[in-house]
Amino acid sequence: MGQTVKYLLGGLLILMLSCVKDIPNPPKGEVPQKNAKGLYILNEGAFGNNNAELSFYDFQNAKTYQDLYKTNNGKSLGDVAQGVLWHADEMWISINNSGRVVILDTGTLIEKKQINLSYPRQMLEVHPSKIYIGRLYSQQIQVIDPIKYEHKSSISLPFKNPEQMIQHQGQIWVSMWDTACSVLAVIDTANNQVIRQVPIPGRAPHSMVMDQEGHLWVLSGNKYKNKISHLQCIDPNTDQILTSFEFLAEQDPFRLQINQQGDTLYFIQVNYTGAQNHNGLYRMGIKESTLPKNAWIRAQNASYYWAYTISPDNNHIYISDPRGFNQRSLILHYDQNGIFQSSFEAGIGANSFYFR
Numbered sequence: 428m429g430q431t432v433k434y435l436l437g438g439l440l441i442l443m444l445s446c447v448k449d450i451p452n453p454p455k456g457e458v459p460q461k462n463a464k465g466l467y468i469l470n471e472g473a474f475g476n477n478n479a480e481l482s483f484y485d486f487q488n489a490k491t492y493q494d495l496y497k498t499n500n501g502k503s504l505g506d507v508a509q510g511v512l513w514h515a516d517e518m519w520i521s522i523n524n525s526g527r528v529v530i531l532d533t534g535t536l537i538e539k540k541q542i543n544l545s546y547p548r549q550m551l552e553v554h555p556s557k558i559y560i561g562r563l564y565s566q567q568i569q570v571i572d573p574i575k576y577e578h579k580s581s582i583s584l585p586f587k588n589p590e591q592m593i594q595h596q597g598q599i600w601v602s603m604w605d606t607a608c609s610v611l612a613v614i615d616t617a618n619n620q621v622i623r624q625v626p627i628p629g630r631a632p633h634s635m636v637m638d639q640e641g642h643l644w645v646l647s648g649n650k651y652k653n654k655i656s657h658l659q660c661i662d663p664n665t666d667q668i669l670t671s672f673e674f675l676a677e678q679d680p681f682r683l684q685i686n687q688q689g690d691t692l693y694f695i696q697v698n699y700t701g702a703q704n705h706n707g708l709y710r711m712g713i714k715e716s717t718l719p720k721n722a723w724i725r726a727q728n729a730s731y732y733w734a735y736t737i738s739p740d741n742n743h744i745y746i747s748d749p750r751g752f753n754q755r756s757l758i759l760h761y762d763q764n765g766i767f768q769s770s771f772e773a774g775i776g777a778n779s780f781y782f783r
Contacts, residue, residue: 467518469781479505521560551599597615600663606652611632627647638690655676657672679696699731706726709721734780741762744762744765753775
């Protein structure tokens, strides 16, 4: 969220010299071993600079491999990488501002195919022969045949900007980050059609997770369009709103996630001025009755967080400080108790993480 103002902190960051542990970088051009266990990091790059990239952090050797796409393909990945989908032995990367989806072989990271598609964002594998792709500014979801790499059909939505999609009992729940939208769309995967709309408090839903009880949590809002954020819990079997929380007008929560156990929610709040209030990573249990007042991991002075992931093995946190989107991101590693462990650099604008 806040796609325009995120670049304003280019010169304002704290280097954390007192707590950063040095992580070695392999020589330029080196690639990780095929069976290496680690963390892929998708770097969106700076808007308009055509410098999206892929990094990999090797857990065993504590090494970070940079510029993996260019190293293996001899060209730029594109402008504003948005998301990654793992499909069979392929890595699908949506390049939003370049208008394409790039498909890589996961063993070699060599490009196999491109699919031209304007402003692609989030992707979901419905089953091995069907992938859904949402697009910015569009009121449709594209249905792709991943075997033939062909566009098969489109699904019309009630609002534009489809964001996250979650599959539940043969249906796909879709959030639409449109300030006019106060519903979730539910798609029947058998006929690729919207079969109902589920009303929610607030507008512009963007991120969703499913908890251990099979309930759907939805985060909505757009501070910069004066749409107050809400967090709500829905029973997807009855469409009933079970719980709803309203944020303050000055708060800007996004990137809702949940741990492997399905009992703890996480989200980021950003203060682009670099101030400490409403700025950091927050968490709350699914049974809690109030929103957290303070950040669980507070952003450093004159900085903010842009993305994070939760390890499915031990609930460790890896979180990115984009450093103004004009230099390599700093990835901070915390344990399950929020205690700092180490740090390493990724590419510009690290926005997604994928464990291997």
